[in-house]
Amino acid sequence: MIADFTRGAGYALQGFRLVRRPGVTRYAILPLLINILIFGTGIWFGAAAFQDFLQWILPEWLDIWFVRALLWLIFAVGAALVSFYAFTLLANLVAAPFNGLLADRVERDLRGGRGDEGIQRGLMGEASASIGAEIRKLIYLAAWSLPLLLLFLIPGLNLVAPFLWLAFGAWMMALEYADCPLGNHGVTFREARGLIARRRGVALGFGTVIMGMTATPGLNLIAMPVAVCGATALYVGELSALVPRGHESATATKGRHRKGA
Template sequence: MNYPVNTEKLNNLHLSAACLLRGLRLLSTPGLRHLVGIPLLINLVLYGIALVGGVYYFSAFIDWLVPAWLDFLRWLLWPLFGLSFLLIVYFTFTMLANLIGAPFYGRLAEKTVVLLKGQPALVSEASLGKALVSDSLSEAKRLLYFLTRAVPLLVLFLIPGLNLIAPFLWLAFSAWFLALEYMAYPLEVHGYRFDEQRRIAKKLPFGVFSFGGLVTLGLTIPLLNVLIPPAAVIGATLYFLEGQIGDRPDAGSAKR
């Protein structure tokens, strides 16, 4: 199936990164600010809990993961597994935050399109409640997709030898899934379903991994991680607007 997406233009390391940074700058835009406030509060609470829990359990996690016979390599493995621990903790809380904030992110993506293109809203106020339910269901489906792939990856951390490559696999998966997560919102505005979203993402490996890699990095930095999710939604919307996505005939009615 052909998509009205300029894949040659979007499959660009610089463009996706630039859109994410621009998304950060647009967080305070008057037309978007009211949709950003509640997700920011949700993120602040959840990432605060993640930070406290991470500090408390970090040493125990490293002691449990590095067996006694590898003590002589602890200095080398500590930063590797430490980064993995941060990614797992913040990734888990990101999924929870996104599940709660999904209705706001769907509206945020739509409002970004409205402001930047000057076109009328694709979801009327009368159907807002239905749209919010649809966004929550979409987020739940993405969460299921995440769990069916994340659990096998996490098992690798428990297997001696294989746990040395597990952090790199987890990092790659984090970048891919987080890009897919935040790019889903602008794609859904134009009526693209989950399977179609993945097919589009597969055509844009450089853009997807650049965007997702920066999001992953941002989520590990305290305070910045609170801003990253709504900024990523706006940035992903900007990114696809650059690719000139056109409305499909069933846009607005083809949500998952």
């Protein structure tokens, strides 16, 4: 399990190298700009609103640098949590079509320019398929988040709830980004969950690193394209061999578009 976890973390870190490869970087620019725009705008509005909130709530006798610094530290931690759950989902929803194109380019690069035959779609077809998959991920996230959050309210179980929540976060990061290369080969989100579960230790190692990046100010701005590249390396190294033979051709004859989960 430890070896699998370490290998998965290695795939995530490999994304830093892959995103800088010639021919790959230009496919990463749009996801990067979308990520920076959404995260930057959200943090800017949040900081401005928090500054106004401090002006309103702090009495003059308490308006000193130490108290302000402490409150800003609390805000930074809160912003990291909010950005992880809200901005990440929004950024991936908006950038989903471009992430699929980036995954396809990285896969071809990893396979020496040839790549497996994936589903060929135009940008509009890519957008429709990818956004549909993102909505299904949001439904899956909501379905599991509520019972996990309720564990925090149950005495005894609330002691393990934070660890379960972190494990679920890592699992969601693996599902989120591994779905990019898998989706390029006609694998539905439901099928992807089954495939990734067969490499659970690797997935958790990958997801833990990406989750840490997403929750770290600065690194969260580049996390999305790096994660897509790393997930594509994970697909080539671990998951592609698990996709049933003939799956792609069977999907192609049904209209060469991605089915719903």
